[in-house]
Amino acid sequence: MRSLDEFATAKLGELERQSLRRVLADTTRVTGIWALRNGRRLLSFCCNDYLNLTHHPAIKEAAIQALRIYGVGAGASRLVTGNHPLFGELEARLARWKETEAATVFGSGYLANVGIIPTLVGGDDLVLIDELSHACLWAGARLSGATVISFRHADVGHVEALLTEQRRRHPRALIATDGVFSMDGDLAPLPALAAAAQQHDAWLMSDDAHGLGVVGDGRGSNFAQAGKVDIPLQMGTLSKALGAYGGYLCASAEVSDLIRNRARSLIYSTGLPPPIAAAAIAALDLIAREPAYAALPLAKAKAFARAASLPEPASPIVPVVLGEAEAALAASRLLEDHGFLVTAIRPPTVPAGTARLRLTFTAQHPDAEIERLAQIVRDRILVRPRESVAASQ
Numbered sequence: 001m002r003s004l005d006e007f008a009t010a011k012l013g014e015l016e017r018q019s020l021r022r023v024l025a026d027t028t029r030v031t032g033i034w035a036l037r038n039g040r041r042l043l044s045f046c047c048n049d050y051l052n053l054t055h056h057p058a059i060k061e062a063a064i065q066a067l068r069i070y071g072v073g074a075g076a077s078r079l080v081t082g083n084h085p086l087f088g089e090l091e092a093r094l095a096r097w098k099e100t101e102a103a104t105v106f107g108s109g110y111l112a113n114v115g116i117i118p119t120l121v122g123g124d125d126l127v128l129i130d131e132l133s134h135a136c137l138w139a140g141a142r143l144s145g146a147t148v149i150s151f152r153h154a155d156v157g158h159v160e161a162l163l164t165e166q167r168r169r170h171p172r173a174l175i176a177t178d179g180v181f182s183m184d185g186d187l188a189p190l191p192a193l194a195a196a197a198q199q200h201d202a203w204l205m206s207d208d209a210h211g212l213g214v215v216g217d218g219r220g221s222n223f224a225q226a227g228k229v230d231i232p233l234q235m236g237t238l239s240k241a242l243g244a245y246g247g248y249l250c251a252s253a254e255v256s257d258l259i260r261n262r263a264r265s266l267i268y269s270t271g272l273p274p275p276i277a278a279a280a281i282a283a284l285d286l287i288a289r290e291p292a293y294a295a296l297p298l299a300k301a302k303a304f305a306r307a308a309s310l311p312e313p314a315s316p317i318v319p320v321v322l323g324e325a326e327a328a329l330a331a332s333r334l335l336e337d338h339g340f341l342v343t344a345i346r347p348p349t350v351p352a353g354t355a356r357l358r359l360t361f362t363a364q365h366p367d368a369e370i371e372r373l374a375q376i377v378r379d380r381i382l383v384r385p386r387e388s389v390a391a392s393q
């Protein structure tokens with residue numbers, strides 16, 4: 001339809017003018033760290049495959065075996081005929097690993113967040129959400145119809161002030177935050193948030209998509225700071241360090257039962273493919289068996305940051321904030337010229353004026369390549385803003 005195509009063209013033109021138009025680039029990941037793009041073999045530093053388990057022989061074998069026996073897809077929603085016994089096994093292992101009574105697996109992390117939050121809070125209720133939380137936590141919060149108020153990033157004082165002012169106006173309150181922030185790599189102040197939640201009878205929910213497998217001895221961000229922090233709603237994904245796909249919620253038996261009864265993105269969506277559940281189980285086994293391996297991505301991120309003269313990271317994610325989208329795109333192109341794949345991250349994924357390179361470190365990245373990357377970032381990318389400031393004076 002002409003008006004529809006004109007609408008799309010105008011919108012795309014707007015994005016183009018702001019250097020915010022995106023294209024899907026064909027990328028073939030040939031190992032856990034190497035990728036083929038535009039006919040070139042590039043060392044990827046922007047994947048969430050922190051433990052390179054997407055290509056691990058034992059994990060692939062687990063998926064292949066399950067695929068041979070059970071087929072590809074689940075065939076229906078979990079509440080109809082799609083609830084393969086592997087899901088129960090996966091959920092039991094997740095609950096054991098996260099030390100909760102139960103766990104519930106969803107089709108993806110995004111589906112988990114948009115299913116969990118509207119099941120627990122509604123129009124009369126309150127959601128306080130860290131301003132830098134992932135888009136799907138925001139989506140779940142907005143979908144719930146609750147009053148949604150963002151708090152300043154990692155600012156527990158702000159959370160306390162909002163709870164003092166707002167809590168009594170709402171029957172239920174939920175505090176939502178990334179455990180490891182996806183674009184910044186820092187950890188949420190979970191011990192203090194848990195204390196504030198306890199004091200005001202609010203429910204704390206963490207999204208540990210980037211924590212599971214790589215911080216807190218592989219158990220996630222609530223095990224990474226001063227012992228174990230009790231969080232009643234621990235959401236995460238199987239698609240990053242576990243190298244598979246799917247989302248989960250670890251919670252009490254009662255909450256898990258309610259989620260299975262009411263979360264629309266679980267009820268009205270097909271269950272995970274059984275081979276993917278088999279891969280996730282094998283990945284969890286590996287992480288539990290090999291803590292030294294699970295510690296490598298963070299150690300490599302720290303080595304990079306030292307070499308690039310950047311602040312020490314708390315997770316395998318290291319942001320290099322450059323400002324405008326064009327600067328991030330130019331830095332990404334420069335790195336590609338040197339054989340590295342690092343996608344530029346631009347608004348709206350990050351706030352305006354904070355476009356960046358988001359570097360992610362994985363267990364198998366060679367130390368010499370990390371050193372070479374650090375040199376380029378330090379000498380060719382981070383010096384640029386200072387040079388241009390000097391030139392304009």
Ligand SMILES: Cc1ncc(COP(=O)(O)O)c(C=O)c1O
Nearest residue numbers: 108109110134182209237239246
């Ligand atoms: C913090 C965070 N939460 C949730 C998700 C969504 O998870 P999934 O990719 O499994 O949908 C992502 C990843 O994209 C993420 O970074």
